[in-house]
Amino acid sequence: MLNTCLVGEGGQGEAYMKAIGPLSDIAVTAIVGGNEGDTNAFAERWNIPYASTNLKEALRRDDVDAAIIASPTGLHAEHARLAISRNKHVLLEIPMADNLADCEEIAALAESSPLVCMVAHTRRFQPMFRHVKHRVDSGDLDIHHMVFQTYFFRRTNLNRDGNPRTWVDSLLWHHACHSVDTAKWLFGAEGMQCWAQAGPDHPELGIPMDITVGMKTGRGQLVTGALSFNNHGKIQVSTRFIGEQDTLVVISNEVRLVDHEGNELVKDKFGSGLAEQVQEFVSAVAEQREPEASFADCLQTMRLLARLQDSIGA
Numbered sequence: 001m002l003n004t005c006l007v008g009e010g011g012q013g014e015a016y017m018k019a020i021g022p023l024s025d026i027a028v029t030a031i032v033g034g035n036e037g038d039t040n041a042f043a044e045r046w047n048i049p050y051a052s053t054n055l056k057e058a059l060r061r062d063d064v065d066a067a068i069i070a071s072p073t074g075l076h077a078e079h080a081r082l083a084i085s086r087n088k089h090v091l092l093e094i095p096m097a098d099n100l101a102d103c104e105e106i107a108a109l110a111e112s113s114p115l116v117c118m119v120a121h122t123r124r125f126q127p128m129f130r131h132v133k134h135r136v137d138s139g140d141l142d143i144h145h146m147v148f149q150t151y152f153f154r155r156t157n158l159n160r161d162g163n164p165r166t167w168v169d170s171l172l173w174h175h176a177c178h179s180v181d182t183a184k185w186l187f188g189a190e191g192m193q194c195w196a197q198a199g200p201d202h203p204e205l206g207i208p209m210d211i212t213v214g215m216k217t218g219r220g221q222l223v224t225g226a227l228s229f230n231n232h233g234k235i236q237v238s239t240r241f242i243g244e245q246d247t248l249v250v251i252s253n254e255v256r257l258v259d260h261e262g263n264e265l266v267k268d269k270f271g272s273g274l275a276e277q278v279q280e281f282v283s284a285v286a287e288q289r290e291p292e293a294s295f296a297d298c299l300q301t302m303r304l305l306a307r308l309q310d311s312i313g314a
Helices: 011-020 036-046 055-059 073-085 100-111 127-137 171-187 274-287 295-313
Strands: 002-007 026-032 050-052 066-069 089-093 117-120 143-151 193-198 210-216 222-228 236-243 247-251 256-259 264-267
Touching: 002 011, 002 055, 002 274, 011 026, 011 036, 011 274, 026 036, 026 055, 036 050, 050 055, 055 073, 066 073, 066 274, 073 089, 073 100, 089 274, 100 295, 117 274, 117 295, 127 171, 127 247, 127 256, 127 264, 143 171, 171 210, 171 222, 171 295, 193 295, 210 295
Parallel strands: 002 026, 002 066, 026 050, 066 089, 089 117, 143 222
Antiparallel strands: 143 236, 193 210, 210 222, 236 247, 247 256, 256 264
C-alpha cells in the first residue's frame, strides 16, 4: 500500500480522490491545503485522517510515503522540492513549474535521488491519445500535421467551480503544455523548431488571453495551435491528427476519438486518464523503476515551452 499525502484541496484534488477511489494499492492518509476551513472540510468529505495547511509537518509523518501535488501552479516547484527533500515519491500536477529554471532544478533533484518523480501529463494515459500513439509507433499512421485548439472563456479569475482563485492560470505554461507534450511524446524533441505569438495582456489578470503556437519537427511534420481565454461559450479542446492514411480527431471535452467521417473509435468511459496515471505512479514505486512521464522526460517538454515563451518575448 502506498500511503500518500494529497496537496491541494481544490478541484483537481477532488478529481484525484475520485480517481484513487477504485484503486486498491494506494491510500490518501493526509491532505494539505491552502485554506484551513476548506482543507478540514475536504478531509471530512473524503474520510482522510489528517488535515493540515503545513506541508512540512505532513511530510514528516510515518504514514506518508509519497506526495500527489495538485497545488496552484506557482507552488509546484516549491512543493516538489520539499517532498523530494523529505524522501517522498512525487506525482506532480502539470506543469512542473511556470518557468524553466524551476523545472531544471527539481528535475536535477529527482535525478540525484532514488525516488519515483513523475509529472501528471495525463494525455499520455488517456485511451484516445494512446490509440493515436499506438498507430504512430506501429507505422500505421504517418502524421503530416497536428492541429490543436484550446478555447475557454476566462476573463475573471475564477476556478472551474466559479469560485475566486488565489493564482492566475496560464495559457502557455499550463494549457499549451498538454499539447506541446503530446507533440513531444509522438515526434520527439530532437530538431524541433518552435515559435509563438501572443495577443495583449489582460489589464487585470496580467496574462496574454490569446496565443498561437507553431512547431516543426526535424522530419518536417507540423504542429499548429490556437489557444484563447476570450472564447465565448463552453470549453472546447480538440486535437486533430492529419495523417497519410487517416485523419483522427480527439475531442477532449467529450473524451472521445473520431475519424474523418465522425465515426467514434474510442470513448473514455472514465473521462480523464487520471486513474491510469495514478496506477502508473503506484506501479513504478512498487517496481522501483522510472515511470512514464518522469521528471527527466518531461523536462524536454518544458524546454520547448521556454523556447515558445522566448519567441513571444522576441
